[in-house]
Each structure stands twice: as structure tokens, then as C-alpha cells.
Amino acid sequence: MLNLFIENHQFNNINHQAHLIVNACKNSFNNDVILAAKFSGLEKIKDQFKELSKSESKVLEQIIQIDSSDSCENFLNEVEKYRKDIKKISEKELKKSFPKRKKISIPNYLINSTNKISFFSWDDLGYKKRFLLYQLNGEYIGIEGTYSSISHNSFCSFCRMKNKVHLVAFLSKAKSSNPDYYKTISQYICLDIEKCNAQIKDLSHLEDLFYELLKNDL
Numbered sequence: 478m479l480n481l482f483i484e485n486h487q488f489n490n491i492n493h494q495a496h497l498i499v500n501a502c503k504n505s506f507n508n509d510v511i512l513a514a515k516f517s518g519l520e521k522i523k524d525q526f527k528e529l530s531k532s533e534s535k536v537l538e539q540i541i542q543i544d545s546s547d548s549c550e551n552f553l554n555e556v557e558k559y560r561k562d563i564k565k566i567s568e569k570e571l572k573k574s575f576p577k578r579k580k581i582s583i584p585n586y587l588i589n590s591t592n593k594i595s596f597f598s599w600d601d602l603g604y605k606k607r608f609l610l611y612q613l614n615g616e617y618i619g620i621e622g623t624y625s626s627i628s629h630n631s632f633c634s635f636c637r638m639k640n641k642v643h644l645v646a647f648l649s650k651a652k653s654s655n656p657d658y659y660k661t662i663s664q665y666i667c668l669d670i671e672k673c674n675a676q677i678k679d680l681s682h683l684e685d686l687f688y689e690l691l692k693n694d695l
């Protein structure tokens with residue numbers, strides 16, 4: 478059985494680096510430039526992993542073979558076989574993730590599909606709520622924010638790509654000397670959650686938000 482070792486954001490970065498190499502191959506006649514792009518891409522994708530076995534390294538090192546759109550596609554198809562799904566969440570875990578909500582339901586399509594995503598997210602259109610569910614240190618944690626109805630094109634705080642975003646305001650539980658004080662943290666986040674999950678290459682910005690909101694609970 479294949480050892481699935483590539484998480485969603487890591488795959489997104491591999492995909493990004495592979496396309497940068499294709500562009501270098503198309504736009505440069507200088508072999509040194511192309512080779513430099515290949516090795517820089519390989520280094521960037523390897524840096525994302527805490528550790529890699531020999532066989533896992535071998536899978537990634539095939540990026541060096543890319544010299545056209547076709548070979549890029551072949552490489553990505555090969556890498557795709559090693560992609561992990563997000564850990565499935567049970568009803569019990571879901572309830573535990575949003576302890577203050579008596580009723581919380583995650584849309585069925587999110588729970589039932591095999592998802593190559595980094596985080597679950599969905600909107601309550603009536604209340605203009607955005608829910609986020611993310612596995613932090615092995616445990617699912619839920620947060621919710623209120624989004625503004627105005628959207629515009631700007632950089633998303635999570636995936637760092639320019640997309641249609643809206644401002645989502647999260648209430649921090651961070652305690653202060655004033656017990657009534659709740660800090661609001663507002664972030665621009667992609668309207669299209671699927672797209673955000675397909676573009677996120679680094680989880681640190683998403684994790685920063687969770688840490689900031691929950692710093693007294695963790």
C-alpha cells in the first residue's frame with residue numbers, strides 16, 4: 478500500500494513549483510537558468526516536510542525531469558497518488574469543536590466526500606456566519622466569524638492569493654483586565670472556500686488566527 482505523505486497545502490505548493498519550472502523551460506534557452514529553477518523548486522517543496530523517507534524523496538525529486546507541460550502533468554499525476562485526505566470528523570468531534578453551539582451541522586457534502594483540503598469551512602447565509610474547522614495539534618477546533626456582505630478583489634489572509642474576498646470578523650476570547658472586553662480580529666478571506674483550499678500553500682497564516690483567537694484556551 479502506498480504511504481500517503483502529502484498534505485493538501487504541500488500538494489498545492491508542489492503544483493505551484495512544478496508550473497514555475499514549466500514556465501522557466503518555456504521562457505529560457507539557458508540550461509543553467511532552467512536547472513536553477515528546478516533545484517530551487519525541489520528545495521522549496523522538500524522544506525515543507527519535517528522528514529522524508531528515501532522513497533518519498535524520490536517521488537518529489539522527479540520534479541527535476543519536468544521539461545514541458547506534458548511532463549509536468551505526468552509528474553503531478555504521480556504525486557497525486559501520495560496525497561492524503563483531510564481527517565474525517567465525527568458528529569461527536571464536531572459538537573466538541575463548537576462547544577458553545579447547541580446545534581451545529583456541517584454540510585453533508587463536506588462530511589461525506591473524500592476531501593483533499595486543509596480545512597473545513599462553510600457559511601450560514603442567513604446569519605452571515607463563516608465557520609472554520611481545523612485540526613490543530615491533532616484536534617479539531619472550530620471558530621466562527623461574521624462576514625460583511627461587501628466583497629472585493631484582494632489578497633486572502635489564508636492562501637495569500639488575489640481573489641474575491643470578504644472581511645470576516647472573529648471575536649477573540651483573549652482575556653484582559655476588563656471582563657467585557659473582547660478583541661475582534663478581522664481578516665479578508667476568499668469567498669470561494671474550495672478555491673482557497675486549492676491555493677493554500679502554507680498553513681501558518683491560518684494557524685496564526687487560531688492561536689490568536691484561542692490563546693487562553695490552548
Ligand SMILES: [Zn+2]
Pocket residue numbers: 633634635636637638640666667672673674676
Ligand atoms: Zn484564500
